[in-house]
Amino acid sequence: MIIIATILIIEDDKVLNKGVAFALKKEGYKIISAYNMEEGKNAILQNEIDFLLLDINLPDGSGLGLCRNINDKMDFPIVFFTANDTEEDMIQGFECGCDDYISKPFSMDVLKLKISAILKRNTSSNKDIFKYKNMKIDYISRKVYKNDEEIYLTVTEYKLLEVLSRNKGRAMTKEILLDKLWDNNGNYVDENTLSVNIRRLRKKIEDDGKNPEYIVTLFGIGYIMGE
Missing domain, CATH: 3.40.50.2300 (Response regulator)
Known part of the structure; x- marks a missing residue:
């Protein structure tokens, strides 16, 4: 293969x-x-x-x-x-x-x-390690690094980043992301909370929040990581 x-x-x-x-x-x-x-x-x-x-x-x-x-x-x-x-x-x-x-x-x-x-x-x-540009995600330890420095994320921020990274290059609709962030305890994340977490993530991992390279908005669809 x-x-x-x-x-x-x-x-x-x-x-x-x-x-x-x-x-x-x-x-x-x-x-x-x-x-x-x-x-x-x-x-x-x-x-x-x-x-x-x-x-x-x-x-x-x-x-x-x-x-x-x-x-x-x-x-x-x-x-x-x-x-x-x-x-x-x-x-x-x-x-x-x-x-x-x-x-x-x-x-x-x-x-x-x-x-x-x-x-x-x-x-x-390296199936448990994700690398893209200057970011690295260790799925086992649930730690995220940018330029070899650890970035501290909330539970929801990490879950969101993990979903996007595991589906790099694939368009993720808001509905899919909301479904993935709804945990087993019934804690629901609404669309407004999703948008807030996207903004927070961008502040932490993007070099230029106005021109994101890691989490790109697909207008009318959702978000995508990578090309």
């Missing part, structure tokens, strides 16, 4: 970059290509990346340093493209936080299998 994911390729060899992008698009992945570190950093900041294919030797720096920087701030699998497959080089890469290596030249079928296996493993191990 192919997991739909956005894959960023940072590789300065344009022929290789375009070839890998073409092959992975045919598998159903969304592909973003960058040809140096600067373009790669911008792509990471501007997009929600699920997987990174990273060349070690880039024209404007080392992929090792970028890998280390990414792992300090973000959490998605990284596989290195490398022409240097010595034990020392591989150890350096794993110490930086990469998930695997693939040595040039490589089989496209092997690359596809590596990506699929890592994505499945990563999805399975």
Whole structure:
């Protein structure tokens, strides 16, 4: 089963970059290509990346340093493209936080299998963790973090955020949300209370409450998290 994911390729060899992008698009992945570190950093900041294919030797720096920087701030699998497959080089890469290596030249079928296996493993191990932009929700501990700082929510605010996040990308009508917030003790949340909690949530998690990116209003319908 192919997991739909956005894959960023940072590789300065344009022929290789375009070839890998073409092959992975045919598998159903969304592909973003960058040809140096600067373009790669911008792509990471501007997009929600699920997987990174990273060349070690880039024209404007080392992929090792970028890998280390990414792992300090973000959490998605990284596989290195490398022409240097010595034990020392591989150890350096794993110490930086990469998930695997693939040595040039490589089989496209092997690359596809590596990506699929890592994505499945990563999805399975993180099913209790939700991440979107700079927000993280731990469904087990019921804690929410923004830029690695905990955000304190009321019970109703958390329940609302959990429903929206578990249905990321899906339009949630007000009726559905009200039904989800009606608890087993019969405590009913009306439409006005829903609106109040949406406003409170936005104050806590949005960078700009007037232009929300996490909880977007669908006029006449309800709300949606994500695209």
